[in-house]
Amino acid sequence: LLPAHLKARRPPLPPGPTASLFASPLPRLYPWKVYAEWRKTYGDLIYIRVFGNPILVVNSAKAASDLLDKRSSIYSSRPYRTMVSKLMGWDWLFSTVPYGPWWKQHRTLFHQYFNTNTAPNYHPVQFKETCVMLQNLLTTPDNLAHHIRRTAAAIIMQIIYGHSVVPEGDVFVTLADRALETLGHAGIFGTYLVDYLPLLRYVPAWMPGAAFKRKALEWRRLNRAMLNEPYAMVKERTARGTAVPCFATAEVERWVQSGQDPEHERVIKGVAATAYAAGADTTVSAIQAFFLAATVYPDMYKRCQAELDRVVGPDRLPTFADRHLLPYVDWVVWECLRWNPVAPLGVAHSLTEDDVYDGYRIPGGTTVLPNTWGILHDEAAYPDPHRFAPERYADAKTNAERGVNEPPLAAFGFGRRICPGRWLAMDNIWIAVATVAAVFDISKELDEHGVPIEPSGEFTSTMLSRPPPFPCRITPRSGAAKRLIEQSVDAD
Numbered sequence: 216l217l218p219a220h221l222k223a224r225r226p227p228l229p230p231g232p233t234a235s236l237f238a239s240p241l242p243r244l245y246p247w248k249v250y251a252e253w254r255k256t257y258g259d260l261i262y263i264r265v266f267g268n269p270i271l272v273v274n275s276a277k278a279a280s281d282l283l284d285k286r287s288s289i290y291s292s293r294p295y296r297t298m299v300s301k302l303m304g305w306d307w308l309f310s311t312v313p314y315g316p317w318w319k320q321h322r323t324l325f326h327q328y329f330n331t332n333t334a335p336n337y338h339p340v341q342f343k344e345t346c347v348m349l350q351n352l353l354t355t356p357d358n359l360a361h362h363i364r365r366t367a368a369a370i371i372m373q374i375i376y377g378h379s380v381v382p383e384g385d386v387f388v389t390l391a392d393r394a395l396e397t398l399g400h401a402g403i404f405g406t407y408l409v410d411y412l413p414l415l416r417y418v419p420a421w422m423p424g425a426a427f428k429r430k431a432l433e434w435r436r437l438n439r440a441m442l443n444e445p446y447a448m449v450k451e452r453t454a455r456g457t458a459v460p461c462f463a464t465a466e467v468e469r470w471v472q473s474g475q476d477p478e479h480e481r482v483i484k485g486v487a488a489t490a491y492a493a494g495a496d497t498t499v500s501a502i503q504a505f506f507l508a509a510t511v512y513p514d515m516y517k518r519c520q521a522e523l524d525r526v527v528g529p530d531r532l533p534t535f536a537d538r539h540l541l542p543y544v545d546w547v548v549w550e551c552l553r554w555n556p557v558a559p560l561g562v563a564h565s566l567t568e569d570d571v572y573d574g575y576r577i578p579g580g581t582t583v584l585p586n587t588w589g590i591l592h593d594e595a596a597y598p599d600p601h602r603f604a605p606e607r608y609a610d611a612k613t614n615a616e617r618g619v620n621e622p623p624l625a626a627f628g629f630g631r632r633i634c635p636g637r638w639l640a641m642d643n644i645w646i647a648v649a650t651v652a653a654v655f656d657i658s659k660e661l662d663e664h665g666v667p668i669e670p671s672g673e674f675t676s677t678m679l680s681r682p683p684p685f686p687c688r689i690t691p692r693s694g695a696a697k698r699l700i701e702q703s704v705d706a707d
């Protein structure tokens with residue numbers, strides 16, 4: 216509605232594919248790869264309109280840092296998701312809460328428990344649960360994905376709710392996983408039309424075409440159970456005087472002493488359940504990527520083992536105390552995060568005011584998608600980007616001078632919304648890599664003719680990307696290694 220002379224002076228929108236009225240121009244499969252390809256045509260910023268909703272894909276590290284880090288006061292909100300937040304009830308998941316005081320309360324409380332200084336508090340539980348994983352891998356190596364998942368769930372459940380996960384069919388883990396599965400269905404923006412046309416939420420559930428509403432109501436029950444049930448267990452234990460020290464116990468005790476403000480209780484519950492939701496599947500993907508890399512890059516794996524042999528030796532397992540002497544293990548962890556970033560398109564940010572960048576106008580309300588995969592596979596920043604090559608990080612000084620091979624912090628997002636669980640995450644992955652490489656050999660599985668089976672090398676095209684199940688051989692390195700594994704849990 217601007218007069219023509221003002222319109223002429225307005226900077227243009229960033230370039231992008233032309234929108235159609237009837238179909239979404241968003242790529243369905245591996246959108247991060249498609250956007251990286253589109254960079255050659257459109258550049259670092261790609262602007263797409265989907266049924267009237269503006270979306271900006273940020274395709275380079277520089278643009279991501281300029282916008283999401285340096286202008287974080289206006290790039291730190293989240294797009295509102297009607298299906299997920301309003302209908303399915305994920306409004307407590309603070310990773311989806313718009314920027315503002317309510318989000319800030321959650322983030323502050325989370326940060327008190329998860330930061331560089333508190334990270335070592337969790338090392339004993341991380342070590343113990345990882346030893347359980349080693350034992351499980353010894354007995355049923357074919358169940359690799361399950362063992363990795365159980366370990367991540369056990370660590371976070373212990374830290375948050377003081378709950379010791381049982382080996383199979385744990386009630387709280389099952390509950391949370393069923394709820395998270397529904398989030399996986401609806402989590403990708405645009406799966407449901409109601410995300411684009413929020414007024415559709417008023418359509419009565421019984422009407423034909425309102426299947427999304429009936430689904431949402433059913434899923435909402437799971438969501439509430441995930442939020443309420445483990446918390447109720449902690450409250451009950453606290454009342455009985457049998458509470459186990461953990462995040463929820465400490466916070467419930469403080470809440471009782473400080474007058475039981477119902478609003479604050481919502482924050483405690485939300486932070487607790489968010490930690491599980493955000494912490495259980497993410498590290499799993501990175502550790503699965505490690506097993507895949509160990510299978511397809513045997514020299515890399517041998518080098519990792521050689522470092523562990525030199526520093527730790529065969530008589531004990533590595534611990535966090537050895538970390539400063541094991542740089543290669545750290546580089547392996549970084550490479551797991553870079554090679555196939557867990558969240559290839561990060562988590563969407565939302566711009567709260569109109570902005571101008573690089574001669575382009577970006578309207579307030581735009582959904583901003585950082586192309587993390589593209590950034591971490593940019594040939595200029597990570598030479599030979601598709602190769603899993605931990606040694607790329609070895610010479611930090613020369614790398615810094617040449618502007619290449621920075622530690623892949625982009626995997627954890629940007630600005631004020633950067634992953635606040637990253638210290639816990641890095642430690643989870645580190646102890647898994649170090650202990651597994653110390654005691655197991657990993658190699659390709661053989662087919663019935665004795666020929667090695669090549670894993671496909673593909674990763675899933677899902678919001679959290681991971682290797683699909685692949686065959687591999689996981690065997691103890693020696694009799695001594697086997698004994699170390701068997702004794703590890705009791706010895707702790």
Ligand code: HEM
Pocket residue numbers: 309310311322325329489490491493494495497498501557558561562563564626627628629630631632633634635636637639640
């Ligand atoms: C390899 C493991 C992990 C990766 C790659 C990862 C990655 C991310 C990314 C990309 C974001 C979005 C950042 C942004 O908006 O720019 C995020 C947010 C978040 N992560 Fe992680 N994460 C991991 C593990 C964890 C763990 C273990 C926890 C909890 C203990 C956690 C808790 C969170 C929370 C609460 C948020 C939301 C932050 C907010 O919206 O303010 N993450 N993570």
